[in-house]
Amino acid sequence: MNSAPNGVWQKNPALAWREIDDETIIISPTESVMHELNDTGSFVWKKIDGRRTAADLAALLAENYEVTREVALADTTALLAELASRKLVVAADGEAH
């Protein structure tokens, strides 16, 4: 259910991150790896709070960028799956993986 619309994610608390211009740079201290998110990726990243579902995040994306809800949901679930595969987000408490 990782990328399901009702999936809830939180930022991996072990990461350091910073916004700069319209991008977000994320560092994984244990792996010394740097990750980068573009404009829309940064928007979603900031909204990930351990409470919002993928569908909630997609709705916010659709409100702020000129995309339909369907496209926003597809983009958001794809982004969350990518972030999860890189261990940048983890399932929020109580969520099954």
Place this chain on the structure above:
Amino acid sequence: MSIGAVALNLSLEDEKLFASAEKRYAAFADRSEIGRPVDVVGECVRNGSESVFASDFESARVQVTANSVVFRGVKNEYALDSLMRMFLSWELLSHNGFLLHAASVLRSGRAYIFVGKSGAGKSTVASLSPAGSVLTDEISLLQRNNGEWRAFGTPFWGEFRAAGHNTSAPVAGVFQLKKARENRTKPLDGAALLRALLPNILFFSSKTEDHQRLLEIAGAASEEIAGHTLEFRKNRRFWEVLP
């Protein structure tokens, strides 16, 4: 000794090591005996106290606890030099600064900082610069003081095989070196400069809060310092294209 705005009061128990350190760091000696006490000892026994920072170089270890800084297992000047870099990289978090694998060259009273992958031309830039103008060809120290970014020399050697200069200058810009057929510069935005800086910053802590602090400092540097790529043909004329 003082490196950048960081003052250290080193105590070495080994006389031979003291003599080599005195020579190696002569340009950075500060005999005022102020500064953070650092005990350099040969034995490796570890302090059971909880470390706020610790890092290893071979069998030597720097350990910072709430009330002490100890370099343990230091048998030679190379271990001492490595632990100094490790400690300074962490200590600079409290001084709005960081160590950068970069050459720094003085020109008209300002410091030009050159970063790049190994072989991109840092040493070449240093060798093509006038005698006495190279702040360091290996490890630069960048620090924000009173709203201004300054570059400091460090005693850490590169191919020049000579300690950097113990002086500082306001930063003119950071230049990411790329080999090319012609000398040309292009501006970098803040995000691109941060991406260029981060892989070249010396950092040894594995703690998230330390990395977060480093990101804040390096991010501020990237927003406040002019960044450029320098497409660089290895000749002296590159200075003509620098802004």
